[in-house]
Amino acid sequence: MLAPGKQPVYRADHLLIAQMVARGARVLDVGCGDGSLLQLLADTKAVDGRGIEVSRERVNACVARGLSVIQGDADIDLADYPDDAFDYAILSLTIQATLRPKEVLEQLLRIGRSAIVSFPNFGHWRVRARLLATGRMPVTENLPEAWYVTPNVHLCTIKDFAELCRAVGARVEQAVAFNAAGRKLGTWVPLTAHNLLGEKAVFMLTRRWRG
């Protein structure tokens, strides 16, 4: 819990995700970290929230602050949940760290009526410029680790992700790209521009198939 008088600082993608979530919804946050998104959703949207987190220390901290979180792995443990168990299955800045992003996305779409996925955009101009200028794997503010230690083993661009959505039969209900300050890019901007100018993106998806 926060100390009294201290204003929480929310992550830009968390605030965008919170706007997409309906009040009182059942939510699963996959890779919930320290639980800040779950806390935000509980505080502002009164959701019935659950989390999965791979790090034991973070899980224990989440449970100690009263959140319903289990220690588990997105690549393995999503299979346990029944179809449509949640209104929203959320994966915030986690998909790039999974071993099998396609399977994870399919599981999200199966267990959630909607899936919300945010990810760092590897197509951002600064990443491209870094690669072009230095000829080395880009290390940026969003992707701060060297290639040999980064947990982000499956990086993608906004265009790549849009293609994965098509491949798994997901319908894109909303897609928002935003910059470091969390400013959304206008919807009038074409996808190519989003892919160039958005540092991160949030997609809300539903499945085209019936589970």
Add this chain to the structure above:
Amino acid sequence: MDTANIGELPAVPDARALQATKPSSDCLDVPESRPLLLACGRQLAPYRIAYKTYGALNEAKTNAVLVPHALTGDQYVASPHPVTGKPGWWETMVGPGKPIDTDRFFVICPNVLGGCMGSTGPASLNPSTGRPWGLDFPVITVGDMVDAQVALIDQLGIDTLFCVISGSMGGMQVLQWAARYKERVFAAVPIAAAAWHSSQNIAFHEVGRQAVMADPNWAGGRYLELGKEPRNGLAVARMAAHITYLSEEALQRKFGRSLQGLDAKSFSFNADFQVESYLRHQGSTFVDRFDANSYLYITRAMDYFDLAAEYGDVLANAFKGTRTRFCVVSFTSDWLYPTRESREIVQALNAVAANVSFVEIESDKGHDAFLLDEPELFATVRGFLNAAAHKRGLPTPRRSS
């Protein structure tokens, strides 16, 4: 139940035998007219459940926390043991300002059916013979223990328990409660437990039971009538079991190969090593406070525990439709009830989209960690109970801790 002829009993006239028939705690005496239907098919009536309570039940009766005890525990969870005088078995967890805060919650701790601290068990008097039950006592199950506790909760006028929480066999009772009486359990915390007893665990229990029964003083289970006690057999059972409650790492850290009060090996079978002396002490103090037949019956109940088997061999079915909030806890070095088995419970709960938290706590203290000073366990229980209490509409405590 008639306990008037306690004076005529030729059996062990000590403080412990007295506790079995005339416990220092409160008691619920269920009359003959309301028999307990046991899993074995027999009926038990009349029967007694001895219990302790701590804190006060609120007006709405929504703040009751049931703490069922483990194999060798008792109702003295947060008060001195009447025989040994030692502190309650979970005083680190239960008490004013503790994670299970008795300033806030009404804590109920019953002695299990089959126990020897006042609840009906093999050391109690069989009303039809006036002698101790011994092996005439029916073989009971964890489900029977829980059913007997339901009678107690009914008697206390409590419809829904705010929480059922405990470790080991206590955790098995938590799971049984949550499965069999879903609508009466708001929150459930099984710690260092499993939904079934593994082959290895049954094996260890069998070693313990055979040690008891091999002691000539056991006398076919009739030792109380004969004024004897299978002390050696029960002590050996406890020594073997105690090893399973620890971990190799903890034993090595605590004792290593150190000798006990010696400069050199004695070239005898005395307790040269500290670890031997420690185990002997564990064995001999245990027999002062525990009944050998109770040990047989309760270990049997644990062996028989297999929650999935009651629900078509699918554990998830045991929790279908549950609205209980769960917090499952395991310890990294617990090889008696390993994390893997807690994870099975979590998977079953996920399969029915239950509200579940799952915490694995890093500790080298083995299974016993749940009884010891584990700050992360306390933080977990405190946080989980606070959040659940908020959902239950219980007032927030004034003290901030």
